[in-house]
Amino acid sequence: MPVAHIGIDDTDSNYLGMCTTYIGALIEDELRGLGYAGAGEPRLVRLNPAYPMKTRGNGAIHLRYRVEGRADAMRLFGRVEDILARSAALADSKVDPGLVMIVTPDASPPAALSPIYEEALRRIVSLPAAIKLLASLGAIASWFKSGRGLVGAAAAIGAPEDATRMYELLAYRSPGSPRGPRPVDEESVRIADLETWPMTYDNYDWYSMEALVAPRGPDPVIVGVRGPDRSSVIRAYSALRIGTRVERVAIYRTNHGSGSHVVDVDAVSEIEPYTTVRLEGRVATRPSFERGSHVFFTLEDSRGGRIRVAAYEPTKHFRQVVLGLEPGDRVRVVGSFRPHPPDPPTINLELLEVLELVELRARSAPKCPVCGSRMESEGSGKGYRCTRCGHRDPGAVPVEVRLPRRIVRGTYLPPPRAHRHLTRPVEASLWEDSFHCAVED
The missing domain is CATH 2.40.50.1010 (OB fold (Dihydrolipoamide Acetyltransferase, E2P))
Structure with a gap:
């Protein structure tokens, strides 16, 4: 059965909130309710962190569903487009969503899009180059402004399967919830970290004694837990005491922690x-x-x-x-x-x-040959005297010593x-x- 690969990027705002992963969770829940079968775990693909137009983590998502043919795929695409239109932070002039769909015989990320992933991960990909590649592959695309998000959407689909080896569990509040700090019990974060480390990581900073699972921005994410083992990520999340209603939870495969950028x-x-x-x-x-x-x-x-x-x-x-x-x-x-x-x-x-x-060296007074103490100079050209035992050596000269690093x-x-x-x-x-x-x- 053919698989529709959906890529989405650039839907969130640093000021108005929203989060591309939350929109991905909305899509997953709604399409499941309509009977669409997933064809692989949803993926969160982080791209170039030095990109000047990024919001927060510069993440795009890749979702996969089995479809019965082109007509079914277009219906699915329309559903996703509707969710994107009503959920993306379009009022922010800097938000520029892109939606891409490509249908392939199986769930494997299409190899033809792998180069755009590799480039978007490390550099900046021009929008015309991305559009030209998508057109050559017969991809379906939708955008709401200039189409800048099409680059990340295409890159997310093109990320090779083995590029996304980590998991991130994200728990969300309703986008309409009051903004402000997330009420997550800090002691529970420490316990979760101790119980699941090293199979989860960056839950808690033991140097600054600070919980790291909860973001500070206006987005709907309450907490995020990441690691290479799905069951450990779930176990760490289950140990957290969260003082607000969790609207939904999503687990993404991701390229977090890879150093591949x-x-x-x-x-x-x-x-x-x-x-x-x-x-x-x-x-x-x-x-x-x-x-x-x-x-x-x-x-x-x-x-x-x-x-x-x-x-x-x-x-x-x-x-x-x-x-x-x-x-x-x-x-x-x-x-x-x-x-x-x-x-x-x-x-x-x-x-x-x-x-x-490099080896650091400095000139120092010689040690006393009698008691081993460091001697003191008696004046220029007058040698050295030991203040501990009284030994004098008029011929002693400074010695070179190695300094510790x-x-x-x-x-x-x-x-x-x-x-x-x-x-x-x-x-x-x-x-x-x-x-x-x-x-x-």
């Missing part, structure tokens, strides 16, 4: 605007606080190109790791590049790999509160060598 570059000159890059180089300037609570340093690549790197205030104690770097250290940085003239080009640091540390080689992440949806979490690397999470002194 990163573009490897060999030089500063290869960095494109609005991308997240991985670049290796040497620390060229000692990190320091600037503009209040942000930490900056300059990185130099193997070709002599330089770029500023920033650990911003929300990364909290991760900044102390960055401050532990010294000129000459070899590092690999991962972070987004979003130009903000007149500011100099800057990488917003998401992950730091310390590959090689504040950090060690390894990989460092900001605390969970500063993670992006696509950030590869520490839990994914528990079995790898030399992995460190930044800790507060």
Whole structure:
């Protein structure tokens, strides 16, 4: 039986609320009620986090249903279009929804759309290029404004099945509910995290002692729980004590935590605007606080190109790791590049790999050969005297000593509160060598 693949993007507003995943849940519930059979788990596909026009997490959705033929598929498309028209935050001028349908013989994501997913995950895809590709595949599309959301909708359908290995459970309040903080008992979040970690992650930030499952915006999401194991995600959600009515719950397969948005570059000159890059180089300037609570340093690549790197205030104690770097250290940085003239080009640091540390040395007074204490200078050219035992050595000279470093080689992440949806979490690397999470002194 043929399968109708539905992609939806750009329906939510930072100001008016709504959420593309909530619209996906509405569609799932309504179409199920009409007798349509799902042809695979609904998918939440996160795209380029550096995209300048994104709202919050830049997520699009992919839904799949079995249909009896083209006429049945068009009826289904019309139903989805109606739900989108009445639910998307169209009053926000920045919201630009797109709806795409492509019918294939089975539930596998169409390989012809895989390139647009790979590109939209890491860079910016032009709308004309997306429309041209969709037309060549005989896709059905609908949009309400300029059609910008068609890019994300097509990319969501094109994400390969193995790109969405994680699960996210989302519980929603009614969009008409009063806005404000979600009444989620914090102790229950800690318990849920302890009982299901590492098969769920980023539920709670144990450094700042802050629950992370509840968003702060005007959208209808009450809580979100994510992890690689569906049953663990459900178990963590079941442990939460939520002090408001849950209207509905949805579980999506997703590419969260994959780190797949990163573009490897060999030089500063290869960095494109609005991308997240991985670049290796040497620390060229000692990190320091600037503009209040942000930490900056300059990185130099193997070709002599330089770029500023920033650990911003929300990364909290991760900044102390960055401050532990010294000129000459070899590092690999991962972070987004979003130009903000007149500011100099800057990488917003998401992950730091310390590959090689330079040796720091300083001149120091020699130790007393009698008692081992550090001696004191008697004056220029007069040697040294031990204040502990009284031994004098007029011929003693300063010695060079090795200074301890504040950090060690390894990989460092900001605390969970500063993670992006696509950030590869520490839990994914528990079995790898030399992995460190930044800790507060």
